[in-house]
Amino acid sequence: MIKKWFLTIVLGGSMAALAACGGETAEETNEEAAPQEEAAATEEGSTEQPEMPEPDLEGVPEVVAEVNGEEIVKEDFESAYTGQFQQMAMQAQMSGQEVDQAQLKEQVAESLVAQELLVQETEKQKLTASEEETNAALEALAQQNGLESSEEFLAALEEQGISKEEVMKQVEAQVKIEQLIAKEAGEVEPTDEELQTFYDQAQAQQEESDGEELPAFEEVKPQLAEQVKMQKEGEATQALVAQLREEADVTIHL
Template sequence: MIKKWFLGLSLGTSLLVLSACGGADESAENENAQPETQEQAPSGEENAAQPEMPEPDLEDIPEVVAQVNGEEVSKEEFETAYTGQFQQAAMQAQMSGQEIDQTLLKNQLAESMVGQKLLIQEAENQKLTASDEEVDQTLEQLAQQNGLETTDEFLKALDEQGMKEEQVRSQVATQVKVDQLIAESAGDTTPSNEEVEAAYEQIKEQQEQMGSEEELPAFEELKPELEEQVKTQKENEATQTLVAELREKADVTINL
């Protein structure tokens, strides 16, 4: 699993845009596939049912959002990342009917960006390297995750958004190094049978609590997905622990 949170901010935002474009295309196809006999609601009713998308609040963002061991998180970096995060949060808020707490969202993003800087700095301190083969493999995975068949298509899509191949490869190389750092910190994340079974039981309990009548697939059928889920959870926990350890020793200032 590629942790998009750790990808360079420009690339991370571009990936969000690619995903959004894919979703929009899918919606358009679904609309075109609707039967012609279906009654169309008047435009006024449609507008009433669809609340306006809120706008990200970018006022009062300082020129230097944070400093991490002397390295700055600039206003431009933060605003680019926040706009992408806000778009995701706004779509979720529309579906749930909840309002977005932009102050909380900004603080969470600032903390995430500090963690990102700390991990990248540590990977550099340990002189970790990323081979061309590892970068190519990661690019291929990213292309598939964004619904594209080849790396060339993926690079072309990012180029159209203003990201040159050299810049993309540089950020992906950084990602590979951070993944190495996390893997070393996490150690063996292979889930035991007991952990996978516990994950299955948790899903079963959640389904019962929700009153779902849908039959849960058999354990053996879900086992590969559950193994990946438990493995990812272990990696995420190791990442949080590592960031906390690095943060304790770091010189960090957040100016929000």
């Protein structure tokens, strides 16, 4: 489900890196579990999955939050919340735990407030996104969603009732936010020493959990560099959002 806030900012590169690692683990787990699930389904003569829980949107106000006079409305919150809830519900099914919807609502509201603060800061600094940068970002989004071209991506969104104009507006906003984060983070290229430290920590965690030994340092160095870079950018983003929020007039009505 993609609406106005479909370009959700993840406040923390380390969180994104962990999510990526978690995704690989889940993938491996699913691959291992698939034969067992298929066998069980064959025995029972059914492939029916447990029913997915529904998001609780009762009582969401028409205006969820106000950020320096700008409103985050119910429709935008519900779109963002539903998408997050679906991801959490799938994870909860695997772990056997229930989604804490009250906590998730607070997190989504805070995320939307943070995103609005960043958007407002890009406008304050008069940042601009070129057509080339916007098109490149759109192509990247298409690939992330398993589509071959930006045209397919735009067509898929149009089927959901989202116009090309709205999509381009949001992609442009995303590009500006990325410029803002890069400006705040400054030089984030990690040193070899930082990468080695990161690698040693990951290796120690693997040993503690009796996991498989990591590939050689040189082999995974590019991936390590990307994760450390994301972590630094995430820390810079969190610091900026905290500063902007302290100076802003923010009211959340949940």
